[in-house]
Amino acid sequence: MKQVLTIAGSDSGGGAGIQADLKTMTNFATYGASVITAVTAQNTLGVQGVRVMSRNVVARQLDSVLTDLSFSAAKTGMLANQDIIEVVVEKTQEYQLKNLVVDPVMVATSGDVLLEEEAISSLKEQLIPLAKIITPNLKEAKVLTGYEKEATIELKEIAQELFQLGPEAVLVKGGHSQAEQAVDMFYDGTQYHELSAPRIDTNDTHGTGCTLSSAIASNLALGYDLLTAVKRSKEFITKAIKEGVKVGTGNNPVNHLVKVN
């Protein structure tokens, strides 16, 4: 079985973070392992508390899994601070982690901060250049590029600017725009590809970004090329949002168990 690693924060509510990642990896019939960067007390209403792991604890988890298991792909989610980004960079290089999907998680949809502002330069300058693909949402893309314009017709320009940071490819997610279609833009330095799906009228989108990036990592591990992995993951997340699960009283999570062909 292909092995996939998630390096991310725990969401006690089970909709985002490590829990969303492992469920998604399992659904794609890959073996998911995890390195926990932070424990969040979280539910469908928001984040009630956060305890960030020390650099040393993250390093030990990385050493444990990377000296024993064999990963075909990995993803990063909530990295919390500069110390953790630095240790992830160090270990990615030391163990030559391949097919690294970087989801540059900064702020939860609930408004809770998941990455210290001082860490953004390390994310841009050290981690993103190691990525096979980065998957920022529009807000994260704007922070990473300083891009001010709101219109999603600028998605190609934003993708091009993000590509200059050094990943092999970029997927800018348009989930938070007001447009009728949920449009994401893929760019790998050669080709643009617009991925579009009808916007589903729901607030139950907790964990969409985590789930999408884990699906991409799983599909890369399964041997799909990058664009095919992204297309399969877009199909998956669209269905997962459509069939979202009502488990709490706030913004509920997507359904990680839906199947795509």
Ligand SMILES: Nc1ncnc2c1ncn2[C@@H]1O[C@H](COP(=O)(O)OP(=O)(O)O)[C@@H](O)[C@H]1O
């Ligand atoms: N209401 C929606 N209807 C359909 N697709 C959506 C909706 N909201 C988000 N998406 C899709 O879910 C994926 C994750 O996007 P987004 O929610 O922007 O990420 P994040 O969770 O990182 O903020 C993207 O493919 C986006 O287009």
Ligand SMILES: Cc1ncc(COP(=O)(O)OP(=O)(O)O)c(N)n1
């Ligand atoms: C522990 C943890 N990691 C990441 C997120 C953010 O999840 P994401 O899928 O980007 O989207 P929202 O759930 O915020 O819409 C999180 N909430 N918790």
